[in-house]
Amino acid sequence: MAKVFRPFHPKTAYVPEGTSPERRIAAKYSIRLWCVRWARLLEWLYNTFAEMLLGLHPLWNAIGYGRVERPMKFVERRVKEFMFDCRMCGQCVLSSTGMSCPMNCPKSLRNGPCGGVRADGNCEVEPDMPCVWVQAWEGSQRMRASDQILTVQKPVDQSLRETSAWLRSTAAKAAERRDAAEPAAGGEGTS
Numbered sequence: 182m183a184k185v186f187r188p189f190h191p192k193t194a195y196v197p198e199g200t201s202p203e204r205r206i207a208a209k210y211s212i213r214l215w216c217v218r219w220a221r222l223l224e225w226l227y228n229t230f231a232e233m234l235l236g237l238h239p240l241w242n243a244i245g246y247g248r249v250e251r252p253m254k255f256v257e258r259r260v261k262e263f264m265f266d267c268r269m270c271g272q273c274v275l276s277s278t279g280m281s282c283p284m285n286c287p288k289s290l291r292n293g294p295c296g297g298v299r300a301d302g303n304c305e306v307e308p309d310m311p312c313v314w315v316q317a318w319e320g321s322q323r324m325r326a327s328d329q330i331l332t333v334q335k336p337v338d339q340s341l342r343e344t345s346a347w348l349r350s351t352a353a354k355a356a357e358r359r360d361a362a363e364p365a366a367g368g369e370g371t372s
């Protein structure tokens with residue numbers, strides 16, 4: 182019987198041309214790191230967007246916040262997952278953490294890094310990932326509200342997971358405005 186010719190293939194892992202593990206890892210975190218680099222611009226964009234949402238409070242109120250929740254969450258998830266690797270904790274602190282989402286910390290630390298940050302600024306649990314808190318500090322120093330990173334954050338309220346932080350923050354600001362306006366209105370009536 183004739184011998185079948187088999188071309189020789191070296192027995193090493195296939196490496197696609199023009200790629201490297203380092204480059205793949207860099208690509209994985211590149212958008213997240215871009216957001217930190219442009220934290221000041223994103224801070225301005227978010228503040229403008231938040232003002233717009235607040236301006237539309239009468240509309241959300243008329244429709245009902247409960248009904249708006251689902252479509253708002255849909256949009257929020259897509260935008261924030263793409264940009265920040267958001268985990269939809271529902272209690273967004275990006276404005277205080279230099280646009281670096283602390284929920285990407287494997288230990289879910291909300292108030293600064295653990296003691297295990299590597300000398301190159303990467304995470305001790307995921308050595309290829311830049312520590313989210315090192316990034317948070319760098320991003321925060323680019324922002325106008327750079328000292329907000331010093332605000333002590335509450336523990337994550339798990340009951341708020343998978344809800345829209347945009348909507349909650351809008352409702353809270355609208356309530357604050359109403360409460361601030363009410364004594365003034367009451368004062369006008371009695372004077």
Ligand code: SF4
Pocket residue numbers: 261265266267268269270271272273274275282283284346
């Ligand atoms: S802090 Fe929470 S809501 Fe904000 S990006 Fe991170 S997981 Fe998403």
